[in-house]
Amino acid sequence: MRALAPLALALAAPPVAADTLVTQTGANAVRADFALPTPDGRIVRGSFFLDFAESSGLTPANLNVRARLVDPADPALLARFPGAGAGLSVPEAFPVMVSVSPLPGSGFAFSDAVAAEMYTKALAFTADSPFRVLKAPAGGAFNDQTTGVIEGSVRIRVRTHSFSDFLVVADTRPAADAARAAYARLSAKLDDGDVPAATRGLLQIDLDESFEEFLEGDYEDARDELDAFELAVSAEAGVSLPNVWRAAGDLDNVAGALAADAQNLDFHLARLATAEGDDDEGDDD
Structure with missing residues (x-):
């Protein structure tokens, strides 16, 4: 479930556009x-x-x-x-x-x-x-x-x-600050009215357990709990969680939003875990 882990411009005019x-x-x-x-x-x-x-x-x-x-x-x-x-x-x-x-x-x-x-x-x-x-x-x-x-x-x-x-x-920003921001975004999305109460309850448990491990500095354990969150989102995608986006703008891709933010959070937790491992190796020297 884990995601694949200067030129000075003085623009007085509006941003420059070009064909793509x-x-x-x-x-x-x-x-x-x-x-x-x-x-x-x-x-x-x-x-x-x-x-x-x-x-x-x-x-x-x-x-x-x-x-x-x-x-x-x-x-x-x-x-x-x-x-x-x-x-x-x-x-x-x-x-x-x-x-x-x-x-x-x-x-x-x-x-x-x-x-x-x-x-x-x-x-x-x-x-x-x-x-x-x-x-x-x-x-x-x-x-x-x-x-x-x-x-x-x-x-x-x-x-x-x-x-x-x-x-x-x-x-x-410190990686911990970025991770906190990602946790906050995920919590806010769970409070969205498009997430059914029963599904929200299950996902909140996994997110809370991940956040608790994060606060204790156990970043790999926090990632493991986040894996459970992502698996639950995947299982509920298209079932209790809407998972389609349309150009017409009439659908809210809730499952996609939760999955995207969870993978961003995992990116920052992995950075913290790597830094912690480097620190531990330094302590052993």
């Missing part, structure tokens, strides 16, 4: 490649991948994917960051927002959580890389949805239950 080449690479997969010209004559390149467990009406045109440059210092953008933006910044080497805005009348739909990946050579990979992908509804508040950061040069993996705005940031 979107290709369908499989029945349930697409990629978007972009090369964005900056005001100082540089080109920022990258790719964005989407892989659906199950979809209908999937075409590049229906997805309506667009990459554009943003101003890393734009107050309106920063105001959308979680926690008043503390510890979060847009890397000047890659100030790119990818927006996925499926056309309402396209008939496009998908189930469960979507695997997405942002790839670029503009950023350098390091151990315990600070780069994350934030996701937000169009013009709405961002939240961290990262499930992994891997080499090549930087590939940031995320899960999401809906669309549309994806943004790479550097995140210097």
Whole structure:
């Protein structure tokens, strides 16, 4: 159940937009490649991948994917960051927002959580890389949805239950703070009226037990309890938990949202567990 574990811009004008080449690479997969010209004559390149467990009406045109440059210092953008933006910044080497805005009348739909990946050579990979992908509804508040950061040069993996705005940031928050925020998001989603009381009760037990282990510093045990939570969500997806998103905007993909946030939480718990293991090895020396 666990997920796959600088360029100065002084933009006085609105964000620069450019065409994005979107290709369908499989029945349930697409990629978007972009090369964005900056005001100082540089080109920022990258790719964005989407892989659906199950979809209908999937075409590049229906997805309506667009990459554009943003101003890393734009107050309106920063105001959308979680926690008043503390510890979060847009890397000047890659100030790119990818927006996925499926056309309402396209008939496009998908189930469960979507695997997405942002790839670029503009950023350098390091151990315990600070780069994350934030996701937000169009013009709405961002939240961290990262499930992994891997080499090549930087590939940031995320899960999401809906669309549309994806943004790479550097995140210097302590991993424990990021984990607390993820626990809080999951608790809030469980309180959503779309989660039936009986299902909510079962999931809350697993989440509470995971959080208790987290508070005690037993991060691997916290991950084990979170595994139980994810298994329960998977079992209830399409049964008691709605698990479909449609471009028409008439359905709430509750199971996908819970699964995506749980995998983001697991990413941060894994970071904590790794750091704890490194500390233990140091103590043995």
